Amino acid sequence: MTQHYDLIAIGAGSGGLSVAERAARYGTKCAVIEHGPLGGTCVNVGCVPKKVMWFGAGLAQALEDAAGYGFNLGAHSFDWAALKAARDRYVHNINSWYHTYLA
Structure with missing residues (x-):
């Protein structure tokens, strides 16, 4: 056809x-x-996932610097798997929006 x-x-x-x-x-x-997946390189494996990871790194640095500004946050840890899962959820939400928008 x-x-x-x-x-x-x-x-x-x-x-x-x-x-x-x-x-x-x-x-x-x-x-x-x-x-491939909707969104292309930027959304799926480039700009967007990188920015989520960069934001997480910035939060880690802010937590480290907080004591110098009078904050007593105690011990804090980092869960790499949780950051990766958050990144993947963020990308998935964008992909889902594209699928809904184009339908």
């Missing part, structure tokens, strides 16, 4: 999804072609 589209976005990263969404607002029949 042949299908016809006015616009085909190759890749479901931020660029492909943005152009398809914008074109669809003007009544353009669009398709998005993606072999």
Whole structure:
């Protein structure tokens, strides 16, 4: 069965999804072609996961520095698996939003 589209976005990263969404607002029949997870490299394995990890590292540093500002937080520990799980949940939530938005 042949299908016809006015616009085909190759890749479901931020660029492909943005152009398809914008074109669809003007009544353009669009398709998005993606072999991997929606969101592309940035959302799934690049920018977004890195920023979640960076935020966690910043919190760890803030906890370490807190005593110098009069905070007595006692002993604190770090759970690497929990940080990774939080990162994965964050990425999963973005992917879920894309799937819902494009449906």
